[in-house]
Amino acid sequence: MSPDGGPEAEGLEIHHEHETLRLDEDRVRAVVEAVCAGEGVEVVSLGVILGDHALVHELNREWLGHDYETDVVSFVLDEEAQADGQIDGEVYVDLDTAAERAPEFGVPTETEALRYVAHGVLHLCGHDDDTDEQRASMRALEDRYLKAAGI
Template structure:
């Protein structure tokens, strides 16, 4: 099976001091695309801080609070990823221990969560949240993170 293309993946390391390895992020995105049998048209993955994510949350969603990840779809074509994901690395740094995860594992969970949203998954009910969490675990494991 041919590996999913990642040329359309733009990784923006916008946090002033925290980073994740680009190669790991590419591997993670590939694992989700392969597992979901999805095609990547374009993805901007922005790793940033509390202030940026909160401002985006307030401006575009009307929510004036911190959140771990925001996804903005640019297309709703089934099986195609086209959009933007903003990951709050500060939240991952603050909360990873409470989940028994490393900083990298927690931040990568946010990446997978954002990708799943772009693929049409939601977490509006306890059942849907549990399903997304199981998928997150599957893809983190596929990328060698669990």
């Protein structure tokens, strides 16, 4: 159990792949644990990779067929685990996009990047953001879980 009584994300690995930007690992862990507690899921294995434009753009192009930059991409590695309420996946966060967009929202870069972490984990929990209604729902969940994580 995490300090707030929610599930511990023991299978979480955080990888810093950006040359200069980093996130506090305790804050990343707190966001992941808040999402998991709220969604009632358990982390079996989750890699959170904190990268740059080039890394996330390449993954977006190669694996999703989208030739443009994006803030976060997620990959479910085990769909059966997902159906059983478990996370086995990867979340790639573009810290460059977070740094560029944070001033637009009046938040620190880290807060914007942690929103992307929450968003990516929500995708691994089965949430989609294809419609305006789904995007609004995910935004509300991101807000809830960031607040729960003390962000």
